[in-house]
Amino acid sequence: MGDRDAKNALFDQFARVGKALASGKRLELLDLIAQGERTVDALAKSAELGLTTASAHLQTLKQANLVVTRREGTKIFYRLAGDDVAALFALLRTVADDRLPDVRTAREAYLGDDTEAVSREELLERVRSGRATVIDVRPAEEYAAGHIPGAVSVPLDELADRLAELPADQEVVAYCRGAYCVLSHDAVRLLTALGRTARRLADGMLEWRLAELPVAV
Amino acid sequence: MGDRDAKNALFDQFARVGKALASGKRLELLDLIAQGERTVDALAKSAELGLTTASAHLQTLKQANLVVTRREGTKIFYRLAGDDVAALFALLRTVADDRLPDVRTAREAYLGDDTEAVSREELLERVRSGRATVIDVRPAEEYAAGHIPGAVSVPLDELADRLAELPADQEVVAYCRGAYCVLSHDAVRLLTALGRTARRLADGMLEWRLAELPVAV
DNA sequence: ACACTATTCCAATGATGATTGGAGAACCAT
DNA sequence: ATGGTTCTCCAATCATCATTGGAATAGTGT
Numbered sequence: 001m002g003d004r005d006a007k008n009a010l011f012d013q014f015a016r017v018g019k020a021l022a023s024g025k026r027l028e029l030l031d032l033i034a035q036g037e038r039t040v041d042a043l044a045k046s047a048e049l050g051l052t053t054a055s056a057h058l059q060t061l062k063q064a065n066l067v068v069t070r071r072e073g074t075k076i077f078y079r080l081a082g083d084d085v086a087a088l089f090a091l092l093r094t095v096a097d098d099r100l101p102d103v104r105t106a107r108e109a110y111l112g113d114d115t116e117a118v119s120r121e122e123l124l125e126r127v128r129s130g131r132a133t134v135i136d137v138r139p140a141e142e143y144a145a146g147h148i149p150g151a152v153s154v155p156l157d158e159l160a161d162r163l164a165e166l167p168a169d170q171e172v173v174a175y176c177r178g179a180y181c182v183l184s185h186d187a188v189r190l191l192t193a194l195g196r197t198a199r200r201l202a203d204g205m206l207e208w209r210l211a212e213l214p215v216a217v
Numbered sequence: 218m219g220d221r222d223a224k225n226a227l228f229d230q231f232a233r234v235g236k237a238l239a240s241g242k243r244l245e246l247l248d249l250i251a252q253g254e255r256t257v258d259a260l261a262k263s264a265e266l267g268l269t270t271a272s273a274h275l276q277t278l279k280q281a282n283l284v285v286t287r288r289e290g291t292k293i294f295y296r297l298a299g300d301d302v303a304a305l306f307a308l309l310r311t312v313a314d315d316r317l318p319d320v321r322t323a324r325e326a327y328l329g330d331d332t333e334a335v336s337r338e339e340l341l342e343r344v345r346s347g348r349a350t351v352i353d354v355r356p357a358e359e360y361a362a363g364h365i366p367g368a369v370s371v372p373l374d375e376l377a378d379r380l381a382e383l384p385a386d387q388e389v390v391a392y393c394r395g396a397y398c399v400l401s402h403d404a405v406r407l408l409t410a411l412g413r414t415a416r417r418l419a420d421g422m423l424e425w426r427l428a429e430l431p432v433a434v
Numbered sequence: 435a436c437a438c439t440a441t442t443c444c445a446a447t448g449a450t451g452a453t454t455g456g457a458g459a460a461c462c463a464t
Numbered sequence: 465a466t467g468g469t470t471c472t473c474c475a476a477t478c479a480t481c482a483t484t485g486g487a488a489t490a491g492t493g494t
Contacts, residue, residue, distance in 0.1 A: 018238030024228035
């Protein structure tokens, strides 16, 4: 047998990444950061956390080297250390969803009634043939940090007001952050209630990027 | 914005999986369980943990549904809930290794001086052309639970005694549990010290299985 | 029924993590 | 320099987790 202390040290090092992923708040911050770099203040507001609490969690993520920071004046921007981190995050959620019945329950409670989904392939095909309008319903800054080519930014809060911009005779496909983002679900429910034909991308920008599909900036 | 409580509940559910992965001891248990089902007692001994401590950690893994149990008489066998869990575990280690310099340090300290490695493809090619003898240096019960086709079980403890079984004019390729398993490193160092030509598989059975290469039982 | 084995449950202790407000540090603008 | 902004550090409190020995449970063999 190899040296016990050295083995413990190695596995404790692996556990640092596990520990970073061991809090719902941190996972929510990661979910936001995965959409593009954000400041501490913006992240705290989006995740509805106190500034110091958010900062403490971000420090934890930073010490696990899952995120890196960039300073610009008084602001500090956090972004993912790499796409391997996004892949790990996505796999964690998939495993949780596949293994834990409570995740399915919580997901259904959060996302609401299921709406019709289209796959990434179907979306690409619809865009190519001009048969659908693709809208990005995330906040504008996330769209700016990278979006599906051809998609129009229509943040969910503006959707009802900007309905006229969307062709009434065409299907609308909405997408947002990822498989557990509520925005596209809300968008489809809103559009359907207003008499439009709408569907949502089954997952979102996170999975799109991980599938190495083209991203526009 | 969606319902805050529901969103917190969802992310806290995801975090259950993270929490399960947030301990070096549990990761070591997972590493062992990934090689095939084992009893609590066997796992406690292999990981050098107290029985109740091991049981408590196994309960944690079980409550996260990363492992499942099977009873046989008085014994309870733990095994992985699925290969998705193995993939998550492997990705966690890869990300940790790529991101945390301390992991590299701890790995080098544990595995010792680096020995020459062959890729999975090279191993397959060498076996096919009969140019190498492949030995599985894990404990016999792990070999029994599944091994590389054509490999011979020579647990590390028996290697020195069973040297005569290995053709002296052929290269030996040793493999063990995975990329962070010390056994194949020790085997190569031992064989080289005894004048044999030996190399090790770059990773191990965990990665072999995840690559969906054939497994013999 | 009884002893025996394997494992979990329980309770107690110590260790680690989360959250918060307030102070401090880095930077910018005037 | 001074004041304003953004964020981190510090210290205190509370909550959660790890570890342990001993009791309890489930099953086997006599």
